[in-house]
Amino acid sequence: MAQHEVEITISRTGEVKVHVKGAKGKACLEYAKWLTEVVGRVKSQQNTNELYEPEVKSRIDLRQDLRVDDGSS
Amino acid sequence: MSTVLILAPVIISNWPAIAVAAAGAASALGFTIKQTAQEAIKQGQQTETEQNVELELAGSEVLAQGLATDQKMVLTKGSMQIVVERDARGRCKVCASGKGQSKAQLKQAAEEFTQKLTQCFIYDKVMRQLKGKSFQVVNEELMQDDSIRIHVRRWVD
Numbered sequence: 001m002a003q004h005e006v007e008i009t010i011s012r013t014g015e016v017k018v019h020v021k022g023a024k025g026k027a028c029l030e031y032a033k034w035l036t037e038v039v040g041r042v043k044s045q046q047n048t049n050e051l052y053e054p055e056v057k058s059r060i061d062l063r064q065d066l067r068v069d070d071g072s073s
Numbered sequence: 074m075s076t077v078l079i080l081a082p083v084i085i086s087n088w089p090a091i092a093v094a095a096a097g098a099a100s101a102l103g104f105t106i107k108q109t110a111q112e113a114i115k116q117g118q119q120t121e122t123e124q125n126v127e128l129e130l131a132g133s134e135v136l137a138q139g140l141a142t143d144q145k146m147v148l149t150k151g152s153m154q155i156v157v158e159r160d161a162r163g164r165c166k167v168c169a170s171g172k173g174q175s176k177a178q179l180k181q182a183a184e185e186f187t188q189k190l191t192q193c194f195i196y197d198k199v200m201r202q203l204k205g206k207s208f209q210v211v212n213e214e215l216m217q218d219d220s221i222r223i224h225v226r227r228w229v230d
Contacts (some may be wrong), residue, residue, distance in 0.1 A: 005226045006208070012219040014082040016199070020075045026201030027229070028075040038202045039195060047076045059174060067094030 006031065015043070082195050084133040084165060093164055094194035095146050095157045101189055103147035104155060125170035126179040128187050133165040148186075153179075155186050165190075196221055 004027065008017040016039045020031045036042055084091065099106060128132040145158035160166040167190070169183035200223070203210070208225040216222055 001228045001230055003226060003228055005211075006203075006223070008223045008225070010192055010195050010199070010221045010223075012192060013188045014195050015200060016078075016080040016082065016195060018078040018080060023075055023179075026101075032076055032078055034202075034206075035078065035199075036080060038199055039080040040080050043079040043081050045078050 003032070006035075008035075016040075082191050084130055084191065084194055086134075086194070086198075090197070091157070091190075091194065092146055093188050094197060095148070097193035097197070098186055098189035099148045099155075101193070102150070102186060104150045104153075104186075105148045107149045107154075124174060124176055125134060125168055125177055126168060126183050127155065127168045128180075128183040129160070130165040130167065130187055130191065134163050153182055155182065157190070192219075192221070197221070 002022060003019040004023045007021070009017040011017070016035075018032070018035050018039075020028050023031055033043065084108075096106060098104075108149070145156055148155045149163065151171075152173055153169065156168045158166055158168075161182050167183050169179040169186070171179065174182075203223075203225050206227065206229045211226050212222075212224040214222050
């Protein structure tokens with residue numbers, strides 16, 4: 001499971017700053033779109049590298065054991 | 074970090090939701106809700122000589138659904154009176170008036186109220202939507218500059 005966090009700051013004038021954390025790629029853009037529809041219209045948007053990372057759906061751990069045969073056996 | 078958005082608020086809603094936000098703003102700024110619409114109209118006729126300042130909520134639209142034609146909200150604090158209503162074009166209008174108040178004071182009061190109303194409206198709407206998406210509120214605080222910071226979280230598969 002992934003943890004998605006959003007930090008929302010509503011200024012005294014009603015302007016809203018939204019910071020989406022943890023969500024990557026499409027999920028992040030969906031949050032941005034949804035919150036824009038809730039609040040009003042986009043004044044500015046700043047994307048960071050994490051936005052462009054693929055969402056992790058599954059993970060496989062690979063392990064390889066290395067043995068050194070010194071010929072003593 | 075993923076993305077940071079700055080969003081400008083747009084108030085498009087029916088009257089009950091705007092009235093709730095206006096009541097919240099009134100409470101936060103020390104105003105009391107005074108009268109019904111009929112009494113407000115009568116009062117308006119009596120105070121024609123007072124100064125008044127009208128402000129329109131930028132980009133607002135009060136949907137006619139559930140709105141009686143003369144519906145408005147009248148708030149008072151001392152000699153200051155603020156009226157919130159839907160104007161003929163469907164915009165949300167805030168009018169400040171009061172005896173012994175200068176235009177500048179009334180303008181400042183109307184602007185302050187409009188900003189607080191907008192903040193309350195957006196707060197209510199955002200919190201409703203967050204709950205609908207099963208977000209849990211981790212932290213919520215009122216900052217020194219009167220902004221509200223909300224930190225929410227949810228787990229997804």
